[in-house]
Amino acid sequence: MLFSSLKDSDFFDRQQELTGLFKRVLQADVAQARSAVLSGQRGIGKTELLRQLFGRLFWEQDRVAPFLYTVNPALLSVIAFSRNFLFQFLCQRLAFPEKEQALLSRDGISIEGLFALAEERKAVWAKDLLGHFAQCACDPVAALRIALAAPHRSAMATGMPVAVLIDDFHRIKGLHDDGAPDPRLAFLFEDQMAHGKTPHIVTGNMAELQELPVVNKLERIPVLPLGPEGTSSMIRSLLNSYEAEGSVPPLLLRHLGGNPFYLECVVTRACAKNNPDDGAFWKAYIRELMDGPLALSWLSVLKIYFPDLVLRRTALEITHRIFHASEALSCRRIAETFALTVQEAHDIAQALYLAGLIRAEFGVLRAVEDRVLREIIDALYLRELLAKTAHESEEHFLSTVVPQKGRLIRFDMTLPMTREAELIAAQGLEQIGKNLDLDRDAVGQLQIAVIEACINAIEHSRGMGDSVYVSVSVDDDHMEVSVESAGKEYIVQETGEPVRDQENAKTTGRGWGIKLMKRFVDEVRFEKTIIGTKIILIKKIERSADIHKEDTANRE
């Protein structure tokens, strides 16, 4: 698949990187463009970024021809790789001038078919390349040289530079001529990557890429986790696509670390329930750790690097140990603990490192900084090594992963759109505060903010709904009030705050509402929901009893 299946609007928080890469490769048209490697953890969106770049280069300009290639592990014999690489390049290059999408997916095209195509397009350079390639049938390495040099040859012949985008580039180290991988073959990319008219942008498994000398010479462009805005946009979009509403608990968001793949797995699973609440999101996460696409993706990595079942078990045990060790471990220590030779421990550690499961750059073994991966390893360990049932594992994660709070008490109110209905919410809040013995000052400040939130909700849903929905949740140390109402969208995407309509904006003092809410509570959030907009107010609270205790202590 060359083009991304994502809409532009669903490609969150990456426009800056995409534009940077786009401009970078377009440099090849006017000057020399430099090759680079996209680095980032698994699931962060490197492949998606390459696809988006290819799509943009293919459709939005005609100065630099894009070529996107994914290294196929089934085509690593030099001859198969060369043929596949060259044929795909020629199809994509010939498709580019007239944007012929159908030509991009001509996978099974024969050399004769390609000749005919080149003839039809009067692409003499392409016919020459195919002719030279055909003559090298008995010399696979020569054929590989021709294939890898094809983008540069076409650039020289046509004057049009080529941006070579290669995904899963780490697999190149598996290229072989006689069955045994020959890492030296990867060096043949070096010259091609150095040409200013054929900038290469490659990506793949970072641990393996770092071990490829040809990649180490390239500039590294990090693909970072999504920021808070990108994360929130992505979640909103996923929820919308399932016509669900809800918000991922902040602690779980921190767990997922802005990794788009992790986010998608968890939110998608949680959306099986119409309007997932906090508990549903945590349960979805736990199920993902145990048997969802999230867990399966890491399990498949383990299977690739440890095809032997017994070795895989040992590798899992070692990984678990490394993730739970309070200090970095050496191969010698691993060997002693697991009754292995140092060489066996070293081989396993090396494979774990290349799989991206641990850090081991200088022979010291540490866990990677990925909380989700750690919990997937725990889930596998419980199931495969401790033979725990799914129910037992779920119970384990419910008690260790989900924050253990005191009782969460929730009150829901539906207010009619009548005059001074906001006072019902404010006075309800006061009563809740009294019943739960909450700090009166904190509740008083929250009341002020709630009044403003209700007024805002009523103003913006005028004529579009007849109720305002107020929900109050109280746990050990926070009080959260959400105020939801129907109405046209009134959130400014950039700021996440409501737009002020012109009529209100003319009235002096209007617009103070948000300022006031922010002044009196600890956090104010605005969310688009299916029915309209929700304002969420969060206030830290203390129990009055605690305050009294503290007062007494101070007096003493």
Add this chain to the structure above:
Amino acid sequence: MSNFSLSSKSAQDIAIMTPRGYINDIGAERLESTSEQFLGDGLKKLVVNFSDVQYINTIGLSIFLSMVQKTMEYKSLLCFTNMKKDHREIFEMAGLIKHVKVFKDEKDAFAYLNGRN
């Protein structure tokens, strides 16, 4: 029925207004018109006692702003007393507090106003 009521009185050259309950648009407009009446009658010293004010919203706050402006036009003195901390913060946020004198209670306000011509 409104959640707002207002009592007012004048003693010598000082007008005292005591709003009760919820100061929203209705409450603030009543305060504004009452203060205009006092100003029209020639009283140049106004006191608003907040002791029984429960809530103030920003619509009410915006009307307070015009009340403060009117008082300044009449070159009068406007004093607030018995303000809760949160209410004071609301006025501070809107930048109104610098145009009024704030006192702990009516007694302090009277002491100040009686010393002024």
